[in-house]
Amino acid sequence: IIYSTDFLRYLSLWCLIVVLMVAAPVMVNDVASNMNMEQYSSRIGRKIYKIQYFCTMLSVLLVEVVVIAFGMAVWEKTNAFDFGKVGLASFMYPVKPALHITYAEVFGLFMVMMGLMGIGAGSMAFCLSSCSNHMIAMLMKVTPLTVIAGAYILSLENVFYENNLLYGFVHIPGLEMIVAIIIFAAGVIVNIVRYKRIGVRH
Numbered sequence: 001i002i003y004s005t006d007f008l009r010y011l012s013l014w015c016l017i018v019v020l021m022v023a024a025p026v027m028v029n030d031v032a033s034n035m036n037m038e039q040y041s042s043r044i045g046r047k048i049y050k051i052q053y054f055c056t057m058l059s060v061l062l063v064e065v066v067v068i069a070f071g072m073a074v075w076e077k078t079n080a081f082d083f084g085k086v087g088l089a090s091f092m093y094p095v096k097p098a099l100h101i102t103y104a105e106v107f108g109l110f111m112v113m114m115g116l117m118g119i120g121a122g123s124m125a126f127c128l129s130s131c132s133n134h135m136i137a138m139l140m141k142v143t144p145l146t147v148i149a150g151a152y153i154l155s156l157e158n159v160f161y162e163n164n165l166l167y168g169f170v171h172i173p174g175l176e177m178i179v180a181i182i183i184f185a186a187g188v189i190v191n192i193v194r195y196k197r198i199g200v201r202h
Helices: 002-023 029-032 037-041 041-077 103-130 135-154 165-171 177-202
Strands: none
Touching: 002 041, 002 103, 002 135, 029 103, 037 177, 041 103, 103 135, 103 177, 135 177, 165 177
């Protein structure tokens, strides 16, 4: 389980990098050329933000699926999934699991967390991109987001065990998943707020 969760964390970092490469540059060119101002000047044009957002999130999901599928194809060759129905408690690992789940369920939950984190981080990067009038400004805004999202992924060491970093702060079983949901919700909310502000200004 230790090697498995380490592998999943590295896979998540790759997902994060690819997601940000897809989502972050989307809006910069429109803002730099003032194309967005032309678009937002009409009622129909303001809907373009929603279309761009949903298309970007679809792209984010697709690239995540590709990265995860490649990672799982590699990991499958270890034959570790033969232990898919085995629980996390073990006499060889003295730390207690925070959730009573199986080895296969750890992978399933981690995939869900990757998806939520990817959409959340991608959504925030998209919003930051729409507030940046050139590439350097966008990179300066997205860099702190990358650091925070990366720190969350690295905190998933010993995921769903009582010695997990997040669980150590707040003893809530499954807190790792809750944080992923918060990241997802925050990404969606900032874009809703951004879209409403566009409507008010124009």
